[in-house]
Amino acid sequence: RIADYELCVEGFRMCVGCLNFIDESTELVTAKDVYYTQERPDDVSVDRHLLRMCDKFKIPGADKHIKDITVIDILTGNTDRNLSNIGFIRNTDTLEFTGPAPVFDCGNAYGRTNMEKSVDTLNDPQKELLKEYGKRVDIEAIFKDKSLENMIMDYPCLNTDEKKKLIKNMEERNKMVLSAIK
Known part of the structure; x- marks a missing residue:
C-alpha cells in the first residue's frame, strides 16, 4: 500500500502530501522503534533483525511490506530509506499492531x-x-x-x-x- 499523494507547491518548492493515515485510535510506530527493542547480534543483518522484531511483535504483513518498499526504492532510485521512514500502525487501545503504514517519504527519488x-x-x-x-x-x-x-x-x-x-x-x-x- 502506498499513501495517496497529491502534488503541492510550497513557496517555490514542489512537494507532495497525503491524507493522515492515523486516526484517534491508532498510532504510527517507526521501524526504528521496533528494531531497537532488542540488541542486534553481530552475525545478524539489519534487515533480518528488523524482520525478527516484526515477528516478535506479530506485525501482520511486515515481511511483504518491507520487500515492497525495497522494490519501490530500487525502481525510483530512492536512496534515503531508513528505519525512521518505514512504519507500522498500532491500535492505541490494545497496543496490537494492525499492519504496515502506507509507504511514505520517497523524497530522494x-x-x-x-x-x-x-x-x-x-x-x-x-x-x-x-x-x-x-x-x-x-x-x-x-x-x-x-x-x-x-x-x-x-x-x-x-x-x-x-x-x-x-x-x-x-x-x-x-x-x-x-x-x-x-
Whole structure:
C-alpha cells in the first residue's frame, strides 16, 4: 500500500502530501522503534533483525511490506530509506499492531542523487527481488506510463532544462533497472 499523494507547491518548492493515515485510535510506530527493542547480534543483518522484531511483535504483513518498499526504492532510485521512514500502525487501545503504514517519504527519488551510483550498488538479493516482482508485475509497462513525466513538465518552478534533466535521469534509471533484471 502506498499513501495517496497529491502534488503541492510550497513557496517555490514542489512537494507532495497525503491524507493522515492515523486516526484517534491508532498510532504510527517507526521501524526504528521496533528494531531497537532488542540488541542486534553481530552475525545478524539489519534487515533480518528488523524482520525478527516484526515477528516478535506479530506485525501482520511486515515481511511483504518491507520487500515492497525495497522494490519501490530500487525502481525510483530512492536512496534515503531508513528505519525512521518505514512504519507500522498500532491500535492505541490494545497496543496490537494492525499492519504496515502506507509507504511514505520517497523524497530522494529520481534525480536527487547520482543515478549511476545507485544502480551500480544493486546487490544480487535486490536483483533477485526485482526479478521476482517482474514475474507478477510488468515493470516495463510501469516505466512506459507518462503520468510522472507529464506532472514534471507541468511543474511551474522548474525551468525547461531542469525538467528535461529530471526526466532524463528517470529514463536512464528505468533503463538501468530493466537491464539489471534481464
